[in-house]
Amino acid sequence: MHIHILGICGTFMGGIAAIAKQAGHQVTGCDANVYPPMSTQLEAMGIALTQGFGAEQVELNPDVYVIGNVVTRGKPLMEEILNRGLPYISGPQWLAENVLRDKWVLAVAGTHGKTTTSSMLAWILEDAGLAPGFLIGGIPENFGVSARLPGRPALDPASESPFFVIEADEYDTAFFDKRSKFVHYRPRTAVLNNLEFDHADIFADLAAIETQFHHLVRTIPGHGRIVSNGRESNLDRVLERGCWTPVERFGADAGWQLGALHDDGGFDVLLDGAMQGTVRWTLLGEHNRLNALAAIAAARHAGVAVGDAIAALSRFANVKRRMELKGVANGVTVYDDFAHHPTAIATTLEGLRRKVGAQRILAVLEPRSNTMKLGTMKAALPTSLALADKVFCSAAGLGWNPAEALEPIGDKARTFSDFDALVSAVAAEARPGDHxxxxxxxxxxxxxQKLLDKLA
Known part of the structure; x- marks a missing residue:
């Protein structure tokens, strides 16, 4: 089958492209911005890419057009598809019908931690010899790719693994399907990591997101399992609307619990107060320890012994762009992190502060998500940045003034509309020992890299 993917350079749609190619389909695609690294990855797979959404692409004559949620009415190609009555389908629905059908789907949902927890879970299953397929919104360093089909289990190499791990996003499916992506996945095991207001461009309020999460809960079978964050009253409220599946909780006084935190960054894992083992790793922050509990619990539902899951996490290499060390220049350490919601910013800074102690942290922030561009979360920014010694914020492309929003933290914060000026200011401020x-x-x-070059 020939599929043509509209919006192919997004992480999710790029993952679908990779999986479709592995499955033997002919894959082509287009996007508004076709550039590395995603374009390079796709072209290396033999996937032909077209810049833009020109109507002439119908001459490719694919069997079906797979539509990403970046595509809107008015795009010439989309209008031509509709006018001609050509077959089209959303990315999540294509995935559900062509890959996830008859699979044991393990879905990880939540406002924060989806990518990391999905990566942990996929790695635990891989380390146990179960060869899961996965589609993750980042690149787990244990795998080096963001998506793949299920492989051959170690104990039964003649068969295909039944397991597929997916990052279950609550963002909408397509312009013609405003349900959250995750309602298409029909998981048997579902992790509900947390739930806060986000995606202000498509959700009116927290209640609207809770409704979508309950739609997900309604799809989980009675013999499945829900692994839910016991610290999240918003998730409790979702489950109180109706739940037909056994629930295991983590992070609270019962269920899966965090035990002692060791000086080397390791931590004990408890189940209903009983010691299960110690995860030995160097990942930062309590949020990652909670992610680990969720992954261990979900993997146990898929048949992985708790001790084996704990041992696997001791070999977990994290995800690119999650406190990723980019380099050290002139004694200054530069990290990259995906944090963009105030809660994620605060937890990321908390983890780094625990690691570096009294050494200075220079936080450099780009409010780039749709929610942040709208200014919905601007009042929470000063508190979220409290653990930073200096804050440098980009003001480019915003409809609000970050200098006004950051006034509560005084001269600790500076904002810049010019990118080069921001880089120069950070480099001028940084001194050996800073992070x-x-x-x-x-x-x-x-x-x-620009910072590292200036600092060198």
Missing amino acids: VLVMSNGGFGGIH
Whole structure:
């Protein structure tokens, strides 16, 4: 089958492209911005890419057009598809019908931690010899790719693994399907990591997101399992609307619990107060320890012994762009992190502060997500940045003034409309022993290498 993917350079749609290619389909695609690294990855797979959404692409004559949620009415190609009555389908629905059908789907949902927890879970299953397929919104360093089909289990190499791990996003499916992506996945095991207001461009309020989460809960079978964060009253409220599946909780006084935290960053895992083992790793922050509990619990539902899951996490290599060390220049350490919601910013800074103690942290922030561009979360920014010694914020492309929003933290914060001026200011401020934490859900103009070059 020939599929043509509209919006192919997004992480999710790029993952679908990779999986479709592995499955033997002919894959082509287009996007508004076809550029590395995603374009390079796709072209290396033999996937032909077209810049833009020109109507002439119908001459490719694919069997079906797979539509990403970046595509809107008015795009010439989409209008031509509709006018001609050509077959089209959303990315999540294509995935559900062509890959996830008859699979044991393990879905990880939540406002924060989806990518990391999905990566942990996929790695635990892989380390146990179960060869899961996965589609994750980042690149787990244990795998080096963001998506793949299920492989051959170690104990039964003649068969295909039944397991598929997916990052279950609550963002909408397509312009013609405003349900959250995750309602298409029909998981048997579901992790509900947390739930806060986000995606202000499509959700009116927290209640609207809770409704979508309950739609997900309604799809989970009675013999399945829900692994839910016991610290989240918003999730409790979702489950109180109706739940037909056994629930295991983590992070609270019962269920899966965090035990002692060791000096080397390791921590004990408890189940109903009983010691299960110790995860030995160097990942930072309590949020990652909670992610680990969720992954261990979900993996146990898929048949992985708790001790084996704990041992696997001791070999977990994290995800690119999650407190990723980009380099050290002139004694200054530069990190890259995907944090863009105030809660994620605060937890990321908390983890780094625990690691570096009294050494200075220079936080460099690009408010780039749709929610942040709207200014919905601006009042929470000063508190979220409290643990930083200096804050440098990009003001480019915003409809609000970050200098006004950051006034509560005084002269600790500076804002810049000019990218080069921001880079120069950070480099001028940094001194040996400092830690520069760059936070953005985009490429931020390649700021990490530019900083390292200036600092050298």
